[in-house]
Amino acid sequence: MTDSPRTLLQPTAAAAIGLVDDALSADQLVTLVGRCRVVYEGRATSTLGPGDRLVVRKPDGTMLVHTDEGHQPVNWQPPGSSCDCRLADSGVVLESKHENPSEELIIRFETITHAATFDPNDPNELALSGTESDLRDQILESPSLVEPGFEPRATERKTSAGAIDIYGEDTDGRAVVLELKRRRAGPDAVSQLNRYVDALTRERHADATVRGILVAPSVTDRAHRLLAERGLGFVSLSPTE
Amino acid sequence: MTDSPRTLLQPTAAAAIGLVDDALSADQLVTLVGRCRVVYEGRATSTLGPGDRLVVRKPDGTMLVHTDEGHQPVNWQPPGSSCDCRLADSGVVLESKHENPSEELIIRFETITHAATFDPNDPNELALSGTESDLRDQILESPSLVEPGFEPRATERKTSAGAIDIYGEDTDGRAVVLELKRRRAGPDAVSQLNRYVDALTRERHADATVRGILVAPSVTDRAHRLLAERGLGFVSLSPTE
DNA sequence: CGTGCCAGGTGCCAT
DNA sequence: ATGGCACTTGGCACG
Numbered sequence: 356m357t358d359s360p361r362t363l364l365q366p367t368a369a370a371a372i373g374l375v376d377d378a379l380s381a382d383q384l385v386t387l388v389g390r391c392r393v394v395y396e397g398r399a400t401s402t403l404g405p406g407d408r409l410v411v412r413k414p415d416g417t418m419l420v421h422t423d424e425g426h427q428p429v430n431w432q433p434p435g436s437s438c439d440c441r442l443a444d445s446g447v448v449l450e451s452k453h454e455n456p457s458e459e460l461i462i463r464f465e466t467i468t469h470a471a472t473f474d475p476n477d478p479n480e481l482a483l484s485g486t487e488s489d490l491r492d493q494i495l496e497s498p499s500l501v502e503p504g505f506e507p508r509a510t511e512r513k514t515s516a517g518a519i520d521i522y523g524e525d526t527d528g529r530a531v532v533l534e535l536k537r538r539r540a541g542p543d544a545v546s547q548l549n550r551y552v553d554a555l556t557r558e559r560h561a562d563a564t565v566r567g568i569l570v571a572p573s574v575t576d577r578a579h580r581l582l583a584e585r586g587l588g589f590v591s592l593s594p595t596e
Numbered sequence: 597m598t599d600s601p602r603t604l605l606q607p608t609a610a611a612a613i614g615l616v617d618d619a620l621s622a623d624q625l626v627t628l629v630g631r632c633r634v635v636y637e638g639r640a641t642s643t644l645g646p647g648d649r650l651v652v653r654k655p656d657g658t659m660l661v662h663t664d665e666g667h668q669p670v671n672w673q674p675p676g677s678s679c680d681c682r683l684a685d686s687g688v689v690l691e692s693k694h695e696n697p698s699e700e701l702i703i704r705f706e707t708i709t710h711a712a713t714f715d716p717n718d719p720n721e722l723a724l725s726g727t728e729s730d731l732r733d734q735i736l737e738s739p740s741l742v743e744p745g746f747e748p749r750a751t752e753r754k755t756s757a758g759a760i761d762i763y764g765e766d767t768d769g770r771a772v773v774l775e776l777k778r779r780r781a782g783p784d785a786v787s788q789l790n791r792y793v794d795a796l797t798r799e800r801h802a803d804a805t806v807r808g809i810l811v812a813p814s815v816t817d818r819a820h821r822l823l824a825e826r827g828l829g830f831v832s833l834s835p836t837e
Numbered sequence: 838c839g840t841g842c843c844a845g846g847t848g849c850c851a852t
Numbered sequence: 853a854t855g856g857c858a859c860t861t862g863g864c865a866c867g
Binding site: 395397398399400401427430431433456458511518539541542543575576577578 | 839840841842844845846847851
């Protein structure tokens with residue numbers, strides 16, 4: 356039971372509202388192009404003066420306001436948001452509300468250039484590779500990539516400071532904590548590793564040394580210094596060649 | 597010198613390519629809706645099987661592929677990417693390339709439901725409030741919000757571990773490091789504060805204690821424990837009331 | 838340019 | 853629901 360795609364060029368406000376209302380009740384995706392102002396209030400607050408933008412409303416409640424620049428929408432509303440479309444001051448107004456967190460987005464159109472709807476059918480999932488999870492699998496497959504004789508014992512091993520990416524032992528039987536990063540690592544990655552090493556050291560009463568190794572394609576200078584200060588190691592590995 | 601907005605419903609491949617090519621040379625924004633497959637290769641690699649999606653190309657080179665769900669595009673290309681539109685296997689193919697980092701996105705359409713272009717005029721900037729910068733201004737305005745007698749001395753004070761949000765002194769003349777977060781803070785915020793306190797302690801040789809205070813609306817349990825372990829403080833403050 | 842860090846980050850999965 | 857963290861994170865400001 357799919358509805359036909361529709362498109363309107365320079366529609367009247369009434370026609371645009373009709374289109375949007377139909378699309379909302381039919382769980383269609385809507386795109387609107389036109390001159391609008393935007394007000395947001397929620398986790399933060401924002402206002403955006405008049406300009407030509409692309410507005411997208413998805414059937415899952417997502418709303419996006421895109422300007423002519425940049426990857427990110429200038430304003431948006433998360434999935435699960437409601438949408439109300441009405442006439443105000445002879446213009447189309449979209450009002451989207453979300454609860455928990457409480458957020459409200461109001462888009463006031465002066466002009467609508469295009470309005471279009473369609474019924475998306477998208478059964479396929481994205482297959483992504485080159486992630487941290489792939490790097491983890493590589494290491495579990497060939498532990499010697501980390502160092503000769505390294506033996507993984509667990510992944511996601513829990514500590515009081517969080518879960519260790521890979522926990523294992525070296526040839527001398529010492530505990531080894533690996534923190535993995537799919538790309539060049541900075542100070543935050545070193546701190547993360549440091550937290551896990553501290554926590555594990557505390558858990559295994561003091562004396563037995565716990566080694567920590569950051570595994571990433573590379574590290575920044577600052578991160579390198581931090582590693583040295585904390586007595587932590589580094590191994591260069593990339594998720595895919 | 598603005599071009600008119602155009603829209604096509606169920607265009608032929610040739611018509612769609614004509615529209616896109618015109619839009620590319622006129623620096624217009626393009627939206628395409630239709631059934632497509634997507635392949636990405638760059639910092640990572642991905643494939644996406646056939647489905648109905650919304651594709652947006654912006655004049656700054658940004659490309660977005662949106663499915664029917666979620667705030668984020670399923671695939672994209674950053675600003676500054678090229679775009680080539682051609683016919684292949686009797687379908688429209690968009691090929692976008694980016695250099696540094698090297699990334700390539702290929703979108704193969706089976707069907708095109710809508711194609712539309714317009715010339716965006718968007719002179720206004722977003723005015724956002726409730727940011728960390730607002731929280732900083734509040735504290736500089738009323739330092740006693742942190743604690744009675746607190747005196748800010750500098751913002752963005754440089755240390756070997758990075759820049760301190762607010763550096764100051766307490767009533768006893770002790771150095772105080774503030775790390776600000778606009779929302780509930782987790783372990784990473786504590787580690788960040790800890791890095792700055794360590795660095796500053798090192799710089800001011802040793803004995804003089806350096807205090808560290810995390811300023812945020814709230815902290816998680818784990819973060820609270822970490823603060824205690826490290827002898828760091830916490831003050832509850834929100835960027836806007 | 839690279840480094841570091843904020844973001845209305847988002848999304849995923851765990852408890 | 854909250855927490856902890858990865859993400860093709862994106863974006864900005866600064867050296």
